[in-house]
Amino acid sequence: MNNKEKAEEEKELGNECMKSHNPTEAILHYTTGIKLDKKEHRLYSNRCFAFLQIQQFYLALQDAETVIKLNPDWPKGYYRKGEVQFCTENYEEAIRSYETGLALDNANEGIQQAINKSKQKLEEYIKAKRRLPWMGLAFGVLVGITLILADHFVAENPMLESMVLRCLVVSVFASLGLLATWLYSYMLQLQRSSLLDPPADLGFGSTEPKCNGTTEKTKNSKKSPSAERRRSQRKCTKT
Incomplete structure (x- = not known):
């Protein structure tokens, strides 16, 4: 079984957990699937929905934006982003996200209903x-x-x-x-x-490895000012 098949298996396990109203365990399965297949946008979409169930809005928004990045022509990515924005009472942004998704799928009644609901909430808020x-x-x-x-x-x-x-x-x-x-x-x-502030590191963040060059650059940037002065003096002496 290759990684793609294993990732699909983890997605199905996560879906079963969601059906059993266990979003935390579902997130673990979706995260494992993402590590196996980082390009599968549906894994991010499902994990976004699971994060919403436990009110981890920042992480849900990150996943929604990743879905859009991986597949910008998939309406559900914009729907997921709109859901996060709606739950955090950012109704104007939610309407824009939903309308972008609806432009890709004019017949999607779910997105249209979400737009109507967001407009009603925005009017009440104003x-x-x-x-x-x-x-x-x-x-x-x-x-x-x-x-x-x-x-x-x-x-x-x-x-x-x-x-x-x-x-x-x-x-x-x-x-x-x-x-x-x-x-x-x-x-x-x-x-x-x-509501959209980043939470403490729960281990569900980006699975992308850190660049060694960036790490090395960060280490170099921590050198003391005295070391920098000594280096400058040596350059002047050589000159």
């Missing part, structure tokens, strides 16, 4: 983003008014009888509400970005 500052502003105004009413009806010695002070209090809390919504949006954006 509406929520536009609505958020108004919600923060309204909440801040409500807190400010509540504080003024409490000062007027509950406090023994009201401190906010002046209209100027009351307007100032409402303005301050309205601004704090807007600031809170901005911070919330910023934290959500950071969270979305972190």
